[in-house]
Amino acid sequence: xxxxxxxxxxxxxxxxxxxxxxxxxxxxxxxxxxxxxxxxxxxxxxxxxxxxxxxxxxxxxxxxxxxxxxxxxxxxxxxxxxxxxxxxxxxxxxxxxxxxxxxxxxxxxxxxxxxxxxxxxxxxxxxxxxxxxxxxxxxxxxxxxxxxxxxxxxxxxxxxxxxxxxxxxxxxxxxxxxxxxxxxxxxxxxxxxxxxxxx
Numbered sequence: 062x063x064x065x066x067x068x069x070x071x072x073x074x075x076x077x078x079x080x081x082x083x084x085x086x087x088x089x090x091x092x093x094x095x096x097x098x099x100x101x102x103x104x105x106x107x108x109x110x111x112x113x114x115x116x117x118x119x120x121x122x123x124x125x126x127x128x129x130x131x132x133x134x135x136x137x138x139x140x141x142x143x144x145x146x147x148x149x150x151x152x153x154x155x156x157x158x159x160x161x162x163x164x165x166x167x168x169x170x171x172x173x174x175x176x177x178x179x180x181x182x183x184x185x186x187x188x189x190x191x192x193x194x195x196x197x198x199x200x201x202x203x204x205x206x207x208x209x210x211x212x213x214x215x216x217x218x219x220x221x222x223x224x225x226x227x228x229x230x231x232x233x234x235x236x237x238x239x240x241x242x243x244x245x246x247x248x249x250x251x252x253x254x255x256x257x258x259x260x
Contacts, residue, residue, distance in 0.1 A: 121162035
């Protein structure tokens with residue numbers, strides 16, 4: 062099994078680390094926004110709409126009662142001789158009020174029916190989002206830390222394996238590069254003005 066690393070670009074690891082940081086930040090904000098908007102939607106249905114249609118039922122009941130009184134008044138005081146008044150306008154107003162009441166009651170019933178369903182679905186969604194939150198809060202920082210460790214190791218390896226231009230011979234420092242050490246193991250070339258023959 063090979064123990065060598067085939068690294069094409071250290072800059073790619075640095076880019077990945079930065080990308081993980083951006084992903085974690087943006088995803089965390091988006092997830093928080095989803096949770097906030099989801100909670101608002103649930104409250105709008107279960108609280109706001111419940112209160113709204115309860116008030117609408119009360120108003121519609123008041124309109125029905127008023128329309129009934131107007132119709133009774135019409136029948137009692139607008140009678141001419143034995144002729145029963147038509148009271149068309151009052152009948153129309155009563156029918157309209159009844160329709161409004163029926164619609165308000167239907168909406169209120171829909172809110173009551175959907176409230177537990179919406180709440181349950183939102184709770185289940187929040188449970189599913191917990192794993193994604195773990196990815197953002199735990200896995201992303203862990204991946205960034207691992208990439209940083211890899212970058213430091215590769216940078217240290219690059220410093221060791223690249224020529225550093227250190228001093229010659231035995232006076233070389235311990236930080237001399239691997240390449241430089243391999244070059245020093247070769248026989249030294251004759252200096253200028255000297256022949257290869259012994260004097």
